[in-house]
Amino acid sequence: MTTTLTQTETRPAPTANGSGAFNGHPPGNGDGGRRGPFSNPALIQRYKLGVWVGVGGIVMFFAALTSAMVVRSGLSNDWQPFDVPWILFLSTAVLLVSSFTLEGARRRMIAADWSGVRLWVNGTAALGLVFLACQLLGWQALSARGLFLASNPANSFYYVLTAGHGLHLLGGLLSLGYVWLRVRAPQRWATREAVIEAAALYWHFMDVLWIYILGLLVFWR
Amino acid sequence: MTEVELSPEVSEYTEVHRHPEPKGFIAKWIFSVDHKVIGIQYLLLALVAAFVGMGLSLLVRLRLVWPERSFGILGDLFPVGAPDGVMTPEFYLAMLTMHGTIMVFMVLTTAPQGGFGNYFLPIQIGAADMAFPRLNMLSFWTTFVSFSFLIAAFFVEGGAPMAGWTGYPPLSAVPEAAVQGIGQDLWVVSIAFFCIASLLAALNFIVTTLDLRAKGLTMMRLPLTVWTWFVTAILGLLAFGVLLAAGVLLLMDRNMGTSFFVPGGLVVSDKAIDHSGGSPILWQHLFWFFGHPEVYIAILPGMGVTSHLLATFARKQVYGYKAMVYAIAAIGILGFVVWGHHMFVSGMSPYSAFVFSVLTMCIGVPSAIKTFNWIGTLWGGQIRFTSPMLYSIGFVSLFVSGGLSGIFLGQPTIDLYFHDTYFVVAHFHLIMGVAAIFGMFAGVAFWFPKMFGRWMDEGLGKIHFWCTFIGVYAIFGPMHYLGMLPHPRRYAEFTGVDYLQTGSAGELHYFITIAAMFTITAQFLFLFNFVKSIFAGKPCTEANPWEATTLEWAIPSPPPHDNFGGKVPHIYRGSYDFSLPGAKRDFAMQCNKDEAVYGSAAGGD
Incomplete structure (x- = not known):
């Protein structure tokens, strides 16, 4: 009688899979990596999940800025629309290309060609720096028109949104720099696939985020 | 490395790799990546902050009843804010602001989640650590930086900010206003750092819960503590980014001269302020979009601990486990769509107010489910009245008392009258402040033997419980009445205003101040008990002294580095299998196989 009562409660315990990484975190793996294949799907999954969750937080940050912008633009009659500097479209193109170069790095990673990874990561980081330089030129173009941070709320949001995105992209650049440093000795880097996959995911998100911000700046005037 | 003996309670486990123990004092205790050390760091930070915050509340109460009395030591500490020891009204507002900020951010947000969550979430799910230990360390130290900035605000020129913990502009946004100098800047920077720390921590908690659970530990087998930490982390992830943007x-x-929140045509201290078109209401929307979920960030972990402890000490399964999980989730979701009820007096459209009001009432449903289930859990149980159990029952009492006044305040028409009165002070202190703190007391008393391998003094704990329980009702009960009079909140002084002297109002303020002194004094009992027991408490050598069911009780006290020593226990049942019919004992741990629970016959072999 007791057994029947509890059976529904307790079955099928040992096989039920409540775990994510547990299965893919087997003995001897990810421990500095002296043996066995490096690629650890569970670790990759965990790092990518971390980025996805982080994306949620970043989305809320920019959603708050967006709603502030929408509300502020409708509140009073001091909102002065302006044309975004043309260089933003160049920087957009640069950023889009950088996502493809980073995919190149990922492909070299799958092929375990670590010097290839390094090369493509270098290229991506360089494009990232070019993007940031373009953004600075955009600021310069705007201030040359006499439109500074405090000139008008429309300008304020332009500077805040581009700076916010730029800072997040700088985080992405730092992670690429970390990859670049560590991948010189790939055999001593147990989390390399996970970090590269996570950095790539974050970088692509920076693309999407930027296109959203550009759309907002162009269309919500 | 010494082998970690898993308790015989663990029926089966899988070997995984082990992490080497850190060497040296700094790696072990200061910049530690061990979730247990970080948990204790958070707890200690919250403990310090709680006593600072409590001291500030004492100053607030003293100023209210003795506005002209000189407190000599204050004159030495704050020559500007309290010349000759007499507190100025500005000083009162600054103390009020700092009390609220320190308590809400540095105590209510850090201890339940950063403290207990960090320490016990990984253990309760059978993990060796958080998903990202270094990120965890970064979260704590960013929180520490944030706390330092906040404390620094006391000592800069112009003194601590006085715009309230809600930082409403234009007062918070105009440096020209009196006592709104660098202190207010430090306040904003501190909050920004706190947001970043909390976002990183939330990320870590979510990934850990989703990704590191032991084999067999399905979501519906998680302890309710883990559920509340998990949902709290989701709330933090979605809310703190908004506050960061606003900050x-x-x-x-x-x-920098922008005008997001500062309206045009503003004159402060006979000076025209050079801003135009900003909206203070915009800040209120952004702030409360964070601020309301923040209430649940503070109280949800307390709810989890309460559910956990009521079951453990009533020796019964949690009544309606699934309903509890859904109620936690519902509270989390609804928490994001009710922020407008903090703004009924902001001139919002009555239609918006109606919507926010209805949604606010909806939160009553999951809250009532939880309360009902707590009582259902206690009903007919073989209750063990230990001190952690008393705190948990106290939590239920305070949650009901504070929650009921929320139903009044959720009505726009009633809120118009009550909003700026002591009624609101009574409401949010009971439910967010004191109830959440009782959850922390319960957690400390319950987990102390596990964390430190020693017992806290049970007798002292009970005395502390009764003093605090009676004390907080004595403080906040009469405030409901003061609110109805209505005594306005945030005022530095009531004496000399005729209509505020009606009836016994003046005496009630005295009574509240005396009750506050009594309650604050009682907290030193707790502090004494806590500190003394760490070093000289009765040793607790058992792994499972409370006869509890979750995983932290299957490892030695205090837990070894790596928790399970490179082994991951398998999980066979839900978290609250107490008093199973036919079982050998009145509880079955999550890692017990049926054979261990019922003897070999019932196990099917």
Whole structure:
């Protein structure tokens, strides 16, 4: 009688899979990596999940800025629309290309060609720096028109949104720099696939985020 | 490395790799990546902050009943805010602001989640650590930086900010206003750092819960503590980014001449302020979009601990486990759509107010489910009245008392009258402040033997419980009445205003101040008990002294480095299998196979 009562409660315990990484975190793996294949799907999954969750937080940050912008633009009659500097479209193109170069790095990673990874990561980081330089030129173009941070709320949001995105992209650049440093000795880097996959995911998100911000700046005037 | 003996309670486990123990004092205790050390760091930070915050509340109460009395030591500490020891009204507002900020951010947000969550979430799910240990360390130290900035605000020129813990502009946004100098800037920067720390921590908690659970530990077998930490982390992830955005804009309004929140045509201290078109209401929307979920960030972990402890000490399964999980989730979701009820007096459209009001009432449903289930859990149980159990029952009492006044305040028409009165002070202190703190007391008393391998003094704990329980009702009960009079909140002084002297109002303020002194004194009992027991408490050598069911009780006290020593226990049942019919004992741990629970016959072999 007791057994029947509890059976529904307790079955099928040992096989039920409540775990994510547990299965893919087997003995001897990810421990500095002296043996066995490096690629650890569970670790990759965990790092990518971390980025996805982080994306949620970043989305809320920019959603708050967006709603502030929408509300502020409708509140009073001091909102002065302006044309975004043309260089933003160049920087957009640069950023889009950088996502493809980073995919190149990922492909070299799958092929375990670590010097290839390094090369493509270098290229991506360089494009990232070019993007940031373009953004600075955009600021310069705007201030040359006499439109500074405090000139008008429309300008304020332009500077805040581009700076916010730029800072997040700088985080992405730092992670690429970390990859670049560590991948010189790939055999001593147990989390390399996970970090590269996570950095790539974050970088692509920076693309999407930027296109959203550009759309907002162009269309919500 | 010494082998970690898993308790015989663990029926089966899988070997995984082990992490080497850190060497040296700094790696072990200061910049530690061990979730247990970080948990204790958070707890200690919250403990310090709680006593600072409590001291500030004492100053607030003293100023209210003795506005002209000189407190000599204050004159030495704050020559500007309290010349000759007499507190100025500005000083009162500054103390009020700092009390609220320190308590809400540094105590209510850090201890339940950063403290207990960090320490016990990984253990309860059978993990060796958080998903990202270094990120965890970064979260704590960013929180520490944030706390330092906040404390620094006391000592800069112009003194601590006085715009309230809600930092409403234009007062918070205009440096020209009196006592709104660098202190207010430090406040905003501190909050920004706190947001970043909390976002990183939330990320870590979510990934850990989703990704590191032991084999067999399905979501519906998680302890309710883990559920509340998990949902709290989701709330933090979605809420703190919004506050961060608002904080950045506020800082720019203050220092860079932008006009996000500062309206045009503003005159402060006979000076025209050079801003135009900003909206203070915009800040209120952004702030409360964070601020309401923040209430649940503070109280949800307390709810989890309460559910956990009521079951453990009533020796019964949690009544309606699934309903509890759904109620936690519902509270989390609804928490994001009710922020407008903090703004009924902001001139919002009555239609919006109606919507926010209805949604606010909806939160009553999951809250009532939880309360009902707590009582259902206690009903007919073989209750063990230990001190952690008393705190948990106290939590239920305070949650009901504080929650009921929320139903009044959720009505726009009633809120118009009550909003700026002591009724609101009574409401949010009971439910958010004191109830959440009782959850922390319960957690400390319950987990102390596990964390430190020693017992806290049970007798002292009970005395502390009764003093605090009676004390807080004595403080906040009469405030409901004062609110109805209505005594306005945030006022530095009531004496000399005729209509505020009606009836016994003046005496009630005295009574509240005396009750506050009594309650604050009682907290030193707790502090004494806590500190003394760490070093000289009765040793607790058992792994499972409370006869509890979850995983932290299957490892030695205090837990070894790596928790399970490179082994991951398998999980066979839900978290609250107490008093199973036919079982050998009145509880079955999550890692017990049926054979261990019922003897070999019932196990099917």
